[in-house]
Amino acid sequence: MAHSAVPITPRWPGVAAAALVLLLTLGTLGAVAWRAEWAGGLAPADWAAIRFTINQALISALISVMLAVPVARALARRRFRGRQLLITLLGAPFLLPVIVAVLGLLAVFGRGGLLNQALTGLGFEPISIFGMQGVILAHVFFNLPLAIRFILQGWLAIPAERFRLAAALNAPVGRLLEWPMLRAVVPSTFLVIFLICLTSFAVALTMGGGPGATTVELAIYQAVRFDFDLGKAALLAFIQFVLCVGAALLALRVTPEDRTGAGMDRVVQRWDAARAGVDYAWIIAAALFLLVPLGMVVLRGLPGFLDLPASIWSAALRSITVAIGSAALCISMALALALRGGATVAIIGVMPLAASGLVVGTGAFLIVFPYVRPADVALIVTMLVNATLALPFALRSVAPAAAAVKADYGRLGASLGMSGWGWLRLVAIPRMRRPLGFATGLAAALSMGDLGVIALFAGQAEETLPLAMYRLMGAYRMETAASAALLLLGLSLLLFWICDRGGRADVDT
Structure with a gap:
């Protein structure tokens, strides 16, 4: 039987998540300071x-x-x-x-x-x-x-x-x-x-x-x-x-x-x-x-909702894709950092609060500009930055639950020889579904409405729904913009509800 604290999850996911956060905060800031x-x-x-x-x-x-x-x-x-x-x-x-x-x-x-x-x-x-x-x-x-x-x-x-x-x-x-x-x-x-x-x-x-x-x-x-x-x-x-x-x-x-x-x-x-x-x-x-x-x-x-042009639906699809990818990455980083624990991880987890999305986006723009056309990586960079900026909110929800699971079941899992993905799948994730679902929905909704990073990178072919709305408002097409706003509002709330409801469904622990 294990009589001392035994690592039951691999260290590399937490290290990788911390490295990505540092790259997208201090790394982009370094690029900004250099230029x-x-x-x-x-x-x-x-x-x-x-x-x-x-x-x-x-x-x-x-x-x-x-x-x-x-x-x-x-x-x-x-x-x-x-x-x-x-x-x-x-x-x-x-x-x-x-x-x-x-x-x-x-x-x-x-x-x-x-x-x-x-x-x-x-x-x-x-x-x-x-x-x-x-x-x-x-x-x-x-x-x-x-x-x-x-x-x-x-x-x-x-x-x-x-x-x-x-x-x-x-x-x-x-x-x-x-x-x-x-x-x-x-x-x-x-x-x-x-x-x-x-x-x-x-x-x-x-x-x-x-x-x-x-x-x-x-x-x-x-x-x-x-x-x-x-x-x-x-x-x-x-x-x-x-x-x-x-x-x-x-x-x-x-x-x-x-x-x-x-x-x-x-x-x-x-x-x-x-x-x-x-x-x-x-x-x-x-x-x-x-x-x-x-x-x-x-x-x-409501009046023009059914008559939205095809470009708006294409922008909505891009927004959903970015939101899902951003939420998945955010919750993966939050889970890895929360299970790793420690004061250093806590500091790294809140670093995005001090970083503006546009500052991070500017640094990312400076990094990729000499090598690729910024519009070609607009959606990927937006996904990465949105995941990082939502991390403090996700970590605030997930970290207490992760600490409780490790305290309650860590020694038992180690004594049974459980570690890695097996312990996560059978013990940790089932007992953390509520905060994981809430944090995932929150990250998806925040990413869905982002109009910061994408405005720096995207061209007409890469625009997301918020950017398309802004361009409609700039062209004084307010009726179409209002219908697009209703679509964006509904999709944001729907994504949050699906993730949050999925985390609460059939949870008995």
Whole structure:
């Protein structure tokens, strides 16, 4: 019988996965740094892009957090039918393709949207959401739900016994319980959203208003696709990476430890929740802000759905192929790294968070450009980069389950002489199907909606569905774009549902 820890899985898959992640993060960054024209410096327009990127990210994160606090407080204090479903829908931004959400926002706030129709009917001048205000609006739409989820978890982590004690002593709940929690949770939430807004490409591409609303990522895209100035693109990409690393390190530094203490898992009863009308007003406003644009995508996409041109269906097929390949690679890397374990693997697994997809794509472009035509490897590179960028989310889901299986069954498997594929097939994978299915679906949905890397590499023959949608919007074919958005939304949710449902089917362990 085995009396000590015995390796039951081969080491080479974890080593190979770590090497691929390092190649696609540090390797592409090295290519960017090598090609960067350090002596040339930055033009005034480049400095303007850097300032705009930082300013819009700061404002977007600030508004998202400020609005999330009262909504999360209302959800924490109220119990109503459909509450759990509403909270579940707050995870939609992780699955929703950016270009689809942008089209929904345009249907509500755009030039011919519901808001401007109402303003015109009342005799007011229509408003434009393109430029800084449009970028901020879209970022708040994506990140408000994320901020609500983070802050709501902070509220729910306060033991119910503390609220009972505060009620018994007639103590101020806000000052003694809620304010300390907010001081611990809000800074890290703000920095995470700030990091997300720094690396947003599709939002700036579709909602930006020209040179005055250009982000660093958009400047990289323009330097590669239009000016073919690889040196300038490399320098901007390196600056983008430095900004992301700084924000990521600061976010990790201010992430709080759980010091709320343990409770007895009682349901929280809030005796201080007197103003129900205010709380429900916040909940209804947040739900409308999130769900109306999605409803408009469905309504505007249905009429022309059956008349979509063949090119859209071809782009959809390419997107599905890339998504399936990306998800398979991502979950394979996540499983290999999770079973390998260790602090080094954990660090490697989160490295893609500091790497923007466009920065990685720029590095990959610089690596392959001297040898092959970038369009010829567009789908393969997109698949690799999407798998790497989704890895932190997949690893977060798979790693705890892998650690539990190794702790519970590792010694038993070793004592029975089980190792390698046999142990994985008979022991590990059956007990990890739930997180594996969820992580696979998440990676597929994220890849399905990508509009970053593919925009650098693809020509007309290699375009995916998000890129085809963007080109339709640029040609003012909004009806066809709306139908394509509905197709993209449906395919993304379908891929996620198939993978997640497959992981949960007939699982008894």
